[in-house]
Amino acid sequence: ETVNVLQGSKLAEAITYSVNQKASLSAFLEDGRIELSNNRAENKIRPFVIGRKGWLFSDTTKGAKASAIVYSIVETAKANKINVYMFLFYIFSKLPGIDFKANPSLLEDFMPWSQKLPDYCRNNQ
Incomplete structure (x- = not known):
């Protein structure tokens, strides 16, 4: 069904935005991990x-x-149930000595979900 909307109106802008962002706005339908x-x-x-x-x-x-x-x-x-203080202490003490430009994949080891974090970062806030 076709609906007439006044061009330049806020409603027309919202509809245009929705149509242009369809892929992003419907991503949750394809990946159950994405929240609605x-x-x-x-x-x-x-x-x-x-x-x-x-x-x-x-x-x-x-x-x-x-x-x-x-x-x-x-x-x-x-x-990620990480002790924020200890996590910040860890990353701020280790990151300055690592050359991420040469090996960007090393950054993954410092993410809060990394299994390579020390145990003292995992003592649940």
């Missing part, structure tokens, strides 16, 4: 989003990107 909603992720970052205006280091694009990276690392560690 990103509500859980949004709830995890809400405290940071609310507080960001008060943080001076986030008033630039570089500061905001750095914050996003740190929050992603911390929340991913939490989601």
Whole structure:
């Protein structure tokens, strides 16, 4: 059935966006690991989003990107039941001495889901 929508309206923009993003918006149908909603992720970052205006280091694009990276690392560690403090201690002490440009696959060993993490990172927050 065809529906007439006023060109340039917000509804027309939403429909155009949906059509253009069809592959991304329907990815959860092909992979059961993908959640239907990103509500859980949004709830995890809400405290940071609310507080960001008060943080001076986030008033630039570089500061905001750095914050996003740190929050992603911390929340991913939490989601994998990793002790955040010990995990950060571990990666910040080991990563500077590793040449990832020469061997990018080494980075996988430092992910929160890696079985190569030391036991002291796994003592469940």
